[in-house]
Structure formats: C-alpha cells, structure tokens
Amino acid sequence: MCAQAVDSDVGPAEIKPIVAFHDVSKWYGNVIGLNKLSVRISPGITGLLGPNGAGKSTLLQLATGQLFPSKGTVEVLGQRTWNNPALNRSIGLCPEQDALYEWMTGADFLATCARLGGMGRTQARHAGERALETVGLTRQKDRIVAGYSKGMRQRTKLAQALVHDPQVLFLDEPMTGTDPVARHDLMDIIQRLAADGKTIIFSSHVLHEVEAITSNIILLNRGRLLAQGHIRQIRDLMDQHPHRIVLVCNNCRVLGAGLMQWPHVESIHLHDRDQSLVVETRQPDAFYAGLPQLALQTKQEITEMYSEDDNLEAVFRYLVPT
Amino acid sequence: MTSSIPENPASAVAATPLPRCNVLQSAWALYTFTLRQHRHGKRWLIMAGLVLLPALLSILARATDPGVSGRVLEFDLAFMFIPQGLLPLLALVYASGILHDEQEQQTITYLLLRPVSRPLLYVVKLLAAMTAAVVLALVSTTLTYAAIYTGQIHLADAAMRCLQACLIDGLAVATYCCFFGLLGLLTRRVLVAGIIYIALVEGLLANLPFAIRLITVIYYTRLIAYRALPFVVPGAFGNTHNIAADAWHFHISGDPTLAHDPHTWMCVTVLLGGxxxxxAAAALLCRNREFYVKTPDKA
Incomplete structure (x- = not known):
C-alpha cells in the first residue's frame, strides 16, 4: 500500500517543519530500515506508529543523528542531524533499550548527563534535580538505579532526555514494560511537556497509548510511510473496509438473525456460546441508528457494545497488509 | 497543543556549537565519568590480582631462594614478565572496549546524544582508559621493586631504577592503549585479536633477532631500558654478562653500543608517534561510524 498522507496538522506546508525527512532510505546491509521516506513533522505531539520492524527506531535514530541516511536528507530544526553535535543541545532522546549505568544513583546519572552537555557542576546538579522533579523521581533520586522499578527506569531515561531542556524530544517506546499506573503517569508527563512548548515525537506499537496522548500520527510499515495525519482522517481512509462492532447480549443469535436482514451488514460471527457477536458493516452510522429499534423488536438487552474500530488497532488492521 | 509555538520554530532555534570552555567542561566530565566507570565491576578485581602477581612472585622467589640476585629477579619480573605479559593485557582490557563496551551495554546513546563530537568522545575515553592502565602499571612496577629490594642495600639506586622502569612501562602501556583502542574499532572480537597480537607479535616476533621486531612495541621499550639501566650480573666463573642483551638478542659482541639500533629518542618518538x-585513525573512524544499539526488536 502506498503512503497516504492526508491533509493534516502534522505537516502543514506553510510552517517550516521541526523534523523533515526528504526521500530517506536507510539500509542495514541487505535489510532495509526505511524506504524512500518523506515526512514533515510540525510542533506538538506526534505519535509514530507501526508494528515491530516498521522502522520507528530507525527513524528516531536518524533524527537524533545516531545513524546517517543511506539516501536522502534528515533535518531537525532546519539542520542536518548526522555529525552535528551542536544540534544535541536542542534535542533529547529517551531510548528504547532498558539500559542505564546501574551503579549510579538517579541524581548522579542526571547530573553527569547535564555535565556531559557542558554545564558546570552546580548548574548540572540543579538541572538534574529539575528533570527528576519533572518526571516525579525526586524522592528516589539518591537510590541506586539498579534498584529502580521499570517505571522508575523509564522516568529516569525520560529525565536524561530533558535535563538540558531541549526543544524537541524523541521518545522511543517510552511506555514499554511499565505498569498501568506508571503508564498513566508517563502519559501525563508527556502531555505536560507538550503543554510547556516542547515538540514531542514518540513511537509505540501499543496503539491505545498513542491514541490517549495525541491524534497526530505517522504510520510506518516495513520502512515505508503508510499514512500520516489526524487519526480521524486516517480512519476515513478505511471507508472501503467494513467496520467491526462487538455486541454483548443474552441471546445474540436472535439479534443476529435480525441483523442479517440489513443490507449493509457484511457478516456476523457469534462467540461465547451466543453471548456476543461481531458484526461487520460498511455503514456504521446506519448500524448505530437502527440498532435500538432492532433490540426492542427482538426483545434483546444489549449489555455491552463497542466498536473494534474505535482504536488504532483497526487502522493497522486495515492499512497494514498482512 | 495550548502552548505558544513560534510561527517558524525551525528558525527560532540556532543550534550553535558549545563554547570552548563548555567543551572542556564536557570533556572533563566525560574523563572523570569514565574513570569512575573503570572503578566498577569485576574487571577491577581481576586487574588487581594481575597487578599484584609480579610482586607476589618476587616475594615467593626470595622466600624460597634467599640467595637469588635482586638484579636477576628485577630483570625477570620487571623487564620480562611485566612488559611482555602484564602491560599489553592491561591495555587490552582497558582500551579495547572504549566505545564497544558502551555499545554492548547499550548505554552509548547517552554519550552520543551530548554536544560532544565523536572523535572527542573517543579521545577523552581513551585518555581515561590510558590513565587507569598506566596507574595500574605503575603500581605493579613499584610494588615489584619494593618486593625485590626491600631489606637490601642500595635502596636509593633501586628507587632510581624503579622510577626509570615506571617511565618506560608508562610509555609502553600508553602506546598499547592507543593500538588496542584502534583495534577495538576494527574488529568485534577484539579480545581474541588482542591476545593473538600479544602472543604472536609482542611475544614471538619481538624475540626474533631480525628486523621484523621493529614493528613491535616491546622492542623499543627494551632498547630504552637497555640504554637506561645496566643489566650486568656476575657470571658463574667470576666474569660478568649482560642478561638483557642475551635475553633480548641484542648483538653487543659486534655492536656494544647498539649503534645500529634506533636511538633512545627515536624509540620514544616511534612509540609516541605510533x-x-x-x-588519529581511531578518531577518524569514530567520526564516520554508526554505533548500532540492539533494540529489543533487533535483538
């Protein structure tokens, strides 16, 4: 499937983008990481979505100057990223890998990162404390990193990306492995940082995470841009695909028989001993409008109803070829 | 987004290079940080054991054979065992993984994402590794001399010889560090390659009485040591002989002053220049090298 860039606020042409990839390809030997990717990312939060191996990490590593493009150009804040250490003053990266200097305390690690960025000892200590406060790790700052929980480690990685107060933040799978509470906290932190004026590009393959934080997304698959724009607009691309709606009721077989009469219903699958059914329809609006009437007619109480297409999983399912 | 965003944010920020003083601060922070890294882990314990080994051997030798000549013991341990075995091993362990270790531990990202150029990153980390290796080499040499000469006469002479040996060892280990640092960027199996190098080049080639030994570090350190320190010991029949010349295959019978071999200043120049x-080659390699970090995906 070709890239389907939609008119969106992710990359409007009139604003010079924060991050710009121009026809970028990246090869690892014979393996392609990114394939002729052109994308422009403007301020705000942008979610980078794709299944494993889609090229998300490659994109972030190119954007942070860790890799050089085999072809094309990568610019952040209007500057080339490869071999441009000065640019690192304006960007921060929270890496995907769960690696830290285990023998250091959180405060020590942050102060060291700040000092590596050119700050003096006192300034670095204060910057580290500020960053730890931002991610809510002040109380644990003097503990050895090796004893941190997964959530605390993720926060520490985020804090090191923030310690020099960069304008652009790249977060590579920042919620990986965290529990729901830590996940919620991290989402809050990311949204606060964006509200403070930082541009945030974060990757994830857990789609509801992205949906909870931003509606601006870039979809990647097998190194190619699949779609870019607002989640709603991307969902419009799915119109040619049937929408899946799940109904939970006492005797769904009766309800299903009624639904079979509707011309826009493509298929019905019963599950859980007729306790639930999955309907595929090409006209979800008509479906939702007619369902209460049908429930009354068949005297079926619908205890739960949700659309599997309400999250980004559906976007993947429709747009990512299997 | 509710915050104020500049109309043209890309032009609002100019990523200017760090001022020179900040670069120095960064470099110093990296240097001290790397030294702290070297103080952690099991490597330190293994190295401490290696460093103590020649001193322990000399104590053992003196305890089992009280009549053993201090000069012979000094030569065997301080000028054979340490330069040929300990120094290259120290350098290999500390310098071969300058960036490779960070890459393996996946922490290199934290260094690459700082406003420090890759060549500077390499050079500073090399200097820190060199410092650790040189300090350990000096400790080993000093302890060995102390173990050999403690309780014997001519302590001042022994101290002077120890100082000269320390300088030679420091120079040798620094050169080895530079070499193994480069080797670490050229091959992933740097420990295997390094041990093969130590055994074949510094072990075998350096001990062959041919010009091939000119490519070894140990040849130049031996020349410096030979010219700086006398290694003459009494022979079995009342005569004297130079144990260094015999062991190192210096042809002093035809060329007593080693005039055909490089002069001391040339040896120092070769080691420093090498x-x-x-x-420089390693820094250049670093400048254009991508340091892949295994992400869970790639792993």
Missing amino acids: GALCT
Missing part, C-alpha cells in the same frame, strides 16, 4: 597515529 600511539598518536593510532589515535
């Missing part, structure tokens, strides 16, 4: 060349 080290500088290796460092």
Whole structure:
C-alpha cells in the first residue's frame, strides 16, 4: 500500500517543519530500515506508529543523528542531524533499550548527563534535580538505579532526555514494560511537556497509548510511510473496509438473525456460546441508528457494545497488509 | 497543543556549537565519568590480582631462594614478565572496549546524544582508559621493586631504577592503549585479536633477532631500558654478562653500543608517534561510524 498522507496538522506546508525527512532510505546491509521516506513533522505531539520492524527506531535514530541516511536528507530544526553535535543541545532522546549505568544513583546519572552537555557542576546538579522533579523521581533520586522499578527506569531515561531542556524530544517506546499506573503517569508527563512548548515525537506499537496522548500520527510499515495525519482522517481512509462492532447480549443469535436482514451488514460471527457477536458493516452510522429499534423488536438487552474500530488497532488492521 | 509555538520554530532555534570552555567542561566530565566507570565491576578485581602477581612472585622467589640476585629477579619480573605479559593485557582490557563496551551495554546513546563530537568522545575515553592502565602499571612496577629490594642495600639506586622502569612501562602501556583502542574499532572480537597480537607479535616476533621486531612495541621499550639501566650480573666463573642483551638478542659482541639500533629518542618518538597515529585513525573512524544499539526488536 502506498503512503497516504492526508491533509493534516502534522505537516502543514506553510510552517517550516521541526523534523523533515526528504526521500530517506536507510539500509542495514541487505535489510532495509526505511524506504524512500518523506515526512514533515510540525510542533506538538506526534505519535509514530507501526508494528515491530516498521522502522520507528530507525527513524528516531536518524533524527537524533545516531545513524546517517543511506539516501536522502534528515533535518531537525532546519539542520542536518548526522555529525552535528551542536544540534544535541536542542534535542533529547529517551531510548528504547532498558539500559542505564546501574551503579549510579538517579541524581548522579542526571547530573553527569547535564555535565556531559557542558554545564558546570552546580548548574548540572540543579538541572538534574529539575528533570527528576519533572518526571516525579525526586524522592528516589539518591537510590541506586539498579534498584529502580521499570517505571522508575523509564522516568529516569525520560529525565536524561530533558535535563538540558531541549526543544524537541524523541521518545522511543517510552511506555514499554511499565505498569498501568506508571503508564498513566508517563502519559501525563508527556502531555505536560507538550503543554510547556516542547515538540514531542514518540513511537509505540501499543496503539491505545498513542491514541490517549495525541491524534497526530505517522504510520510506518516495513520502512515505508503508510499514512500520516489526524487519526480521524486516517480512519476515513478505511471507508472501503467494513467496520467491526462487538455486541454483548443474552441471546445474540436472535439479534443476529435480525441483523442479517440489513443490507449493509457484511457478516456476523457469534462467540461465547451466543453471548456476543461481531458484526461487520460498511455503514456504521446506519448500524448505530437502527440498532435500538432492532433490540426492542427482538426483545434483546444489549449489555455491552463497542466498536473494534474505535482504536488504532483497526487502522493497522486495515492499512497494514498482512 | 495550548502552548505558544513560534510561527517558524525551525528558525527560532540556532543550534550553535558549545563554547570552548563548555567543551572542556564536557570533556572533563566525560574523563572523570569514565574513570569512575573503570572503578566498577569485576574487571577491577581481576586487574588487581594481575597487578599484584609480579610482586607476589618476587616475594615467593626470595622466600624460597634467599640467595637469588635482586638484579636477576628485577630483570625477570620487571623487564620480562611485566612488559611482555602484564602491560599489553592491561591495555587490552582497558582500551579495547572504549566505545564497544558502551555499545554492548547499550548505554552509548547517552554519550552520543551530548554536544560532544565523536572523535572527542573517543579521545577523552581513551585518555581515561590510558590513565587507569598506566596507574595500574605503575603500581605493579613499584610494588615489584619494593618486593625485590626491600631489606637490601642500595635502596636509593633501586628507587632510581624503579622510577626509570615506571617511565618506560608508562610509555609502553600508553602506546598499547592507543593500538588496542584502534583495534577495538576494527574488529568485534577484539579480545581474541588482542591476545593473538600479544602472543604472536609482542611475544614471538619481538624475540626474533631480525628486523621484523621493529614493528613491535616491546622492542623499543627494551632498547630504552637497555640504554637506561645496566643489566650486568656476575657470571658463574667470576666474569660478568649482560642478561638483557642475551635475553633480548641484542648483538653487543659486534655492536656494544647498539649503534645500529634506533636511538633512545627515536624509540620514544616511534612509540609516541605510533600511539598518536593510532589515535588519529581511531578518531577518524569514530567520526564516520554508526554505533548500532540492539533494540529489543533487533535483538
């Protein structure tokens, strides 16, 4: 499937983008990481979505100057990223890998990162404390990193990306492995940082995470841009695909028989001993409008109803070829 | 987004290079940080054991054979065992993984994402590794001399010889560090390659009485040591002989002053120059190298 860039606020042409990839390809030997990717990312939060191996990490590593493009150009804040250490003053990266200097305390690690960025000892200590406060790790700052929980480690990685107060933040799978509470906290932190004026590009393959934080997304698959724009607009691309709606009721077989009469219903699958059914329809609006009437007619109480297409999983399912 | 965003944010920020003083601060922070890294882990314990080994051997030798000549013991341990075995091993362990270790531990990202150029990153980390290796080499040499000469006469002479040996060992280990630092960027199996190098080049080639030994570090350190320190010991029949000349295959019968071999200043220049060349080549390699970090995906 070709890239389907939609008119969106992710990359409007009139604003010079924060991050710009121009026809970028990246090869690892014979393996392609990114394939002729052109994308422009403007301020705000942008979610980078794709299944494993889609090229998300490659994109972030190119954007942070860790890799050089085999072809094309990568610019952040209007500057080339490869071999441009000065640019690192304006960007921060929270890496995907769960690696830290285990023998250091959180405060020590942050102060060291700040000092590596050119700050003096006192300034670095204060910057580290500020960053730890931002991610809510002040109380644990003097503990050895090796004893941190997964959530605390993720926060520490985020804090090191923030310690020099960069304008652009790249977060590579920042919620990986965290529990729901830590996940919620991290989402809050990311949204606060964006509200403070930082541009945030974060990757994830857990789609509801992205949906909870931003509606601006870039979809990647097998190194190619699949779609870019607002989640709603991307969902419009799915119109040619049937929408899946799940109904939970006492005797769904009766309800299903009624639904079979509707011309826009493509298929019905019963599950859980007729306790639930999955309907595929090409006209979800008509479906939702007619369902209460049908429930009354068949005297079926619908205890739960949700659309599997309400999250980004559906976007993947429709747009990512299997 | 509710915050105020500049109309043209890309032009609002100019990523200017760090001022020179901040670069120095960064470099110093990296240097001290790397030294702290070297103080952690099991490597430190293994190295401590190696460093103590020649001193322990000399104590053992003196305890089991009280009549053993201090000069012979000094030569065997301080000028054979330490330069040929300990120094290259120290350098290999500390310098071969300058960036490779960070890459393996996946922490290199934290260094690459700082406003420090890759060549500077390499050079500073090399200097820190060199410092650790040189300090350990000096500790080992000093302890060995102390173990050999404690309780014997001519302590001042022994101290002077120890100082000279320390300088020679420091120079040798610094050169080895530069070489193994470069080797670490050229091959992933740097420990295997390094041990093969130590055994074949510094072990075998350096001990062959041919010009091939000119490519070894140990040949130049031996020349410096030979010219700086006398290694003459009494022979079995009342005569004297130079144990260094015999062991190192210096042809002093035809050329007593080793006039055909490089002079001391040339030896120092070769070692320093070789080290500088290796460092420059490695820094250049770093400048254009991508350091892949295994992400869970890639793993």
